[in-house]
Each structure stands twice: as structure tokens, then as C-alpha cells.
Amino acid sequence: MALIVQKYGGSSVADADRIRHCARRIVAAKRAGNQVVAVVSARGDKTDDLVTLAKQITHHPPPREMDMLLATGEQESVALMAMAVHELGEDAISLTGYQIGILTDSTFTKARIRKISTERMQQALDAGKIVIAAGFQWIDDDYNITTLGRGGSDTTATALAAVLQADVCEIYTDVEGIFTTDPRVVKSARKLSRISYDEMLELTSLGGGKMHSRSIEFAKKYRVPLSVRPAYSDGSGTLIAPQLDENAPVVSSVALVKNEAIVNLRDLPDRPGVLAAVFARMAERKIPLDMVIQDVAEDGVAAVSFTVPQDDLAEALTAAEMAVKSLGAGTVHHGTNVAKVSVVGSGMRTHTGVAAQMFQSLASAGVNMSMITTSEIKISALVDRDQSHAALIAVHDGFALHQEIAAAPSIGCVQRDGDARPRMPREQLERDVVSRLASMEDIVVSEVLLDEQQSRVTVRQIADRPGIAAEVFAAVAEGGVMVDMIVQNVSRDGFAALSFTVPRKDLERCLLLVRELLEQWPGAELSYEKDIALLTVIGIGLRTHTGVGERMFRALSEANVNVQLVNTSEIRFGVVVSKSDAGRAHQALIAAFGIPRE
Numbered sequence: 001m002a003l004i005v006q007k008y009g010g011s012s013v014a015d016a017d018r019i020r021h022c023a024r025r026i027v028a029a030k031r032a033g034n035q036v037v038a039v040v041s042a043r044g045d046k047t048d049d050l051v052t053l054a055k056q057i058t059h060h061p062p063p064r065e066m067d068m069l070l071a072t073g074e075q076e077s078v079a080l081m082a083m084a085v086h087e088l089g090e091d092a093i094s095l096t097g098y099q100i101g102i103l104t105d106s107t108f109t110k111a112r113i114r115k116i117s118t119e120r121m122q123q124a125l126d127a128g129k130i131v132i133a134a135g136f137q138w139i140d141d142d143y144n145i146t147t148l149g150r151g152g153s154d155t156t157a158t159a160l161a162a163v164l165q166a167d168v169c170e171i172y173t174d175v176e177g178i179f180t181t182d183p184r185v186v187k188s189a190r191k192l193s194r195i196s197y198d199e200m201l202e203l204t205s206l207g208g209g210k211m212h213s214r215s216i217e218f219a220k221k222y223r224v225p226l227s228v229r230p231a232y233s234d235g236s237g238t239l240i241a242p243q244l245d246e247n248a249p250v251v252s253s254v255a256l257v258k259n260e261a262i263v264n265l266r267d268l269p270d271r272p273g274v275l276a277a278v279f280a281r282m283a284e285r286k287i288p289l290d291m292v293i294q295d296v297a298e299d300g301v302a303a304v305s306f307t308v309p310q311d312d313l314a315e316a317l318t319a320a321e322m323a324v325k326s327l328g329a330g331t332v333h334h335g336t337n338v339a340k341v342s343v344v345g346s347g348m349r350t351h352t353g354v355a356a357q358m359f360q361s362l363a364s365a366g367v368n369m370s371m372i373t374t375s376e377i378k379i380s381a382l383v384d385r386d387q388s389h390a391a392l393i394a395v396h397d398g399f400a401l402h403q404e405i406a407a408a409p410s411i412g413c414v415q416r417d418g419d420a421r422p423r424m425p426r427e428q429l430e431r432d433v434v435s436r437l438a439s440m441e442d443i444v445v446s447e448v449l450l451d452e453q454q455s456r457v458t459v460r461q462i463a464d465r466p467g468i469a470a471e472v473f474a475a476v477a478e479g480g481v482m483v484d485m486i487v488q489n490v491s492r493d494g495f496a497a498l499s500f501t502v503p504r505k506d507l508e509r510c511l512l513l514v515r516e517l518l519e520q521w522p523g524a525e526l527s528y529e530k531d532i533a534l535l536t537v538i539g540i541g542l543r544t545h546t547g548v549g550e551r552m553f554r555a556l557s558e559a560n561v562n563v564q565l566v567n568t569s570e571i572r573f574g575v576v577v578s579k580s581d582a583g584r585a586h587q588a589l590i591a592a593f594g595i596p597r598e
Helices: 016-031 046-057 063-087 119-126 152-163 197-205 213-222 274-284 310-327 354-364 385-398 426-439 468-478 504-518 548-558 579-592
Strands: 003-008 035-040 092-095 102-104 113-116 130-134 137-139 145-147 168-173 226-230 238-240 253-269 292-294 301-309 331-344 371-375 378-384 445-463 486-488 495-503 525-539 565-568 572-578
Touching: 003 016, 003 152, 016 035, 016 063, 016 130, 035 063, 035 119, 035 152, 046 063, 063 092, 063 130, 063 137, 063 145, 092 119, 102 137, 113 152, 119 130, 152 168, 152 213, 197 213, 197 253, 197 331, 213 226, 253 274, 253 310, 253 385, 274 301, 274 310, 274 548, 292 371, 292 486, 301 310, 310 331, 331 354, 331 385, 354 378, 354 385, 354 468, 371 565, 378 385, 445 468, 445 504, 445 579, 468 495, 468 504, 486 565, 495 504, 504 525, 525 548, 525 579, 548 572, 548 579, 572 579
Parallel strands: 003 035, 003 168, 035 130, 092 130, 168 226
Antiparallel strands: 102 113, 137 145, 226 238, 253 301, 253 331, 292 301, 292 565, 331 378, 371 378, 371 486, 445 495, 445 525, 486 495, 525 572, 565 572
16 A cells, blocks of 8 residues: 655645645545545645734734744644545544644744654554644644744655655645746746656756755655646646656756846956955855856966846945955956856766757857856856847757657767665654754755866867857767866956866867867867866755855865866855865865765
């Protein structure tokens, strides 16, 4: 008998008709031979209404009393849902967090789970009952009602699915599932039947999807399959689960982020501590940085660029000017009216032609790129905002994402060199899940990786026009060379520079391919460094936790490590350092972020 955890958001249970509709779905799952736990949020705008009511009484409601108040919304919805299930002829029991056996600390409005007991739920399930569970309210050791805060229901449902070792966790929302891109912009956008955890993490951080990134990270750790399904229809939705390599699409989706602005710091000294000073100023003002890029310095002078939300540009420029002043060198420049286009796909780990295909698609549409940054499964390019919709459509069409089985890029080739869900005793699993939940908001950085098998290639003095990057990476891809990090900073005087890393074993072949291409571009310069190291800091919420970059670069500065290249994504910070500094840099970052040593 399978065990299913279902989660219904507030809009799904907003009124009696919708509650009855969800109850029919719950009962159908039970009658199909499954055990069912349904996690239910407060109805519709109930939570907002309660918050408004509290503010009419006092501008400073005590947090304990707010938790007492807000918990009533879920008690209402779980009771109504249990009644609806009973009306359909099935036995159901509604349970609050306390009745389930979940204890938290006493941090009101943002409590952290300390203990989960599955005994009562399991007894009810074994007795043939459907369990209707409250989504975000529990109690502390003193029997005070506590809440997990907004967005906690997805994580709660995933945690319950983990400790119960459920076969699937179904998240019901107001969308059909996860699409290849925004269907409001690209009419040919297609609903995905499956997407990997890593792809979904990148998409969620880009603003795609309908799930909290913490719940996806949690599901990935415990291998809980997540099914995002429409609450208002019988659509199959999208399964978020481990992706088998042979089934992995090269690119699964394309995302667009508008309202970006560029801050460009030029003529900075090329020495340890410079980036730490810049990021410290940004962190002081809690400015979220998006694309962060530093290319290889030239003649002892470096440049760093980053994007910020348009509304934060003025503050970012003030912080940048203060950083430049403290360094005693550098100039600050900025640009507006830009947008970020990103492709995401697990298959790009093994296919050499993804970057070339993306850049060629943009070039064919006449779209120029001002910045490029990459991660293991994502490539982002900054484009003119006025061309952003055309860019999105061009890239979506370029990868044929409207097709059920999209063809691999025509450029490049595939290089080939499921994890099982962890099984452990129930009590150990409960402790492990609780430990993970308790520290989730603290854990921003979860891993620091070191790759000492890379080399760096840089091409300077190339024309800043559409198609140049496509030609470079098409040549490299056709030669069967896998590219890891790609960096293109803001151009100067009509000329751009591209830097990228390749496996050291492929360096000579890569240089031959690039030299052949550069013969067509008089004035272009090629340089390389054979022995480098690539450090990657990985975590959820790197954009919103503004101190991550500052802590990272301060640690490297204190270790007297100079940074040659910087490249970021929503969940990764990558830096290139000298191979001789690799071990010292790695240990400094592990210590700075408190990563347990194995």
C-alpha cells in the first residue's frame, strides 16, 4: 500500500465548493488503495484578514498572541476538510501540530521544529483513516502555540513525507505544473512532465515555479518525489524527482528576469581584499546582488560587475562609491534597461554545445549580450530589456522546447565518462529530519567544492556584437571540449573579453580550436593559464542572504588569496584562484561557512 502526502494551499480551500473538490480528490486517492495525509493551509485570505484585524487592535501585537490568532485559520480549514471527507463516506481525523506530536522552540511567528513524532499519524493511517494535518502551527515545551511563518506549509508537507517515507508528496497549486518558460510570453511553452531537483532549484531561484526553494532542497536530500499539480483540474502536473542521466533533457527550461541594473567597477587594484571591501559595503545595505562577474585582470588592474534590482540601483551606487573611496582606486559606472535570460538543464553537464546554441539563437535574433555567467546546469546572459521577450522566444525556439522530446543542440556532442532514497530506522529518520529542519534557515552555504583539474582560456579585444560568443563556443563545442565556467564582463570602447575554463587535459586541443578562429579577427588576443583551481560555494538563498559574498571574499582575503575570476548563479558562487592557493583557499571557505569536515 502506497503512502501519499498531499498539500493544499489557501486558494485551493477558499470556500465550501473548493473544500469539497479537494475532499473528493483526497477520497479518490484513498479509494485507489493508498494511505493519505493531507496538509491544509488556512482558507483563502484568512491569514491576511486575521493580520489586518490584529492591526486594528494594536500596531504592535505580541508575537505569542499573533501565533494564537493565526493558528485558528488552519484549525478551521482542517476541521472543515475532515467534515467534507466524512460526508463522502470515508473516515478522517483532523490534527493540529500538537496532536500530531510536533514540538518547536519558542521563537514565535518563526518557530523551528525540534521534534517530530509519527506515531499518532501512523496509528490513524493503519486504522484506515485519512489524516488531515495543519500546515504551519505547532506547540513549544510550555504548550504555547507557535507557527512556522509564511511559506512553511510546503516544507512541512515535505518533512512529513520524509519521516513517513511517503511514496510521493503532491503539492496542489493554481497552475497546471512547471512550464518550459512563461506561457504568457511564449505561446508555444510546454508543460514539463518531469524535472530534476537541481533544475527546479535553479528555476525557483529565478522566479519560476510555485514552490519554496527550501522545500525542494529538503526533498532532494531525502529523495522525496514532489508532484506539482493543479488544484482545479485532474491534470497530471509535473514530477520533481531525481533525473536519470539517459533521460535528462539537455535544456529543460528558459527563464527571464526583468528590471535588472548593472553596476560596473573599473580600474580596481588586482590584489586580495578588493572584492571583500566591495561586498562588505553591499552587505551593510542588504543589497541583493545577482550576476557577479570578474574577468582576468590586465596589467595589475581588475574590473568587477554585478546586477541588482532596478529599485536598489541608487543604494548600490552609493555603496560602490564608498568601496572605491576606501580602496583609493577605481571608478564606478552603471547601466539600466537590462534583463537576464537563462537556460536550465541537467543535460548540459555532458553536452558541449549548449552555450554555443544559446548564443547562436540570440545572435540570429539580433540580440547582443553584455554579460555572461554560468553554473553547472545554467547559463545566463544579460541583454537589452527592450529585446528581452524576443530573446526569450529565440532561445526557447532554438532549443525546440515546444517539442515533447526536444532535439539535442546541433552544435557539439554528448560526453559520457538514480540515487536510491536513504533508508534508515524510523526514529533515526525523525531525528535526522528534525535536525535538518531546525538549521534550514541558518544553512545558507551547504557545500564548498574544489576542482584542481581546470585551465583558463581568455580571448580579449573581440568586437562587441551579436554572434561573437556563439562563434567561439561553437568552435570549442565541435572539438568536443566541455566548458565549465564562462565569464563575459561589460565591454569597453566597443571591445569585449571572454574567459572560460576547460579540463586541463583538453587545454591544448581548445587552444588550437580558438587560435584557428582568431585568425579571422585581427587584433584579438589569446591568453591562458594551465594550472588554476575552481572553488564553488553552493547553497540556497545566496541572493537574498546578502552577506554570503562578503564573508566569502573576506575569508579569501584573510588567507591572502587573490581572485582571478568570479562567476555566480542563483545557488552557486564560483571563483578561480591560482592552483598554489587552492588548498589554503578551500580550507578558508570551509572554516568561514562552518562546513563539517569529513
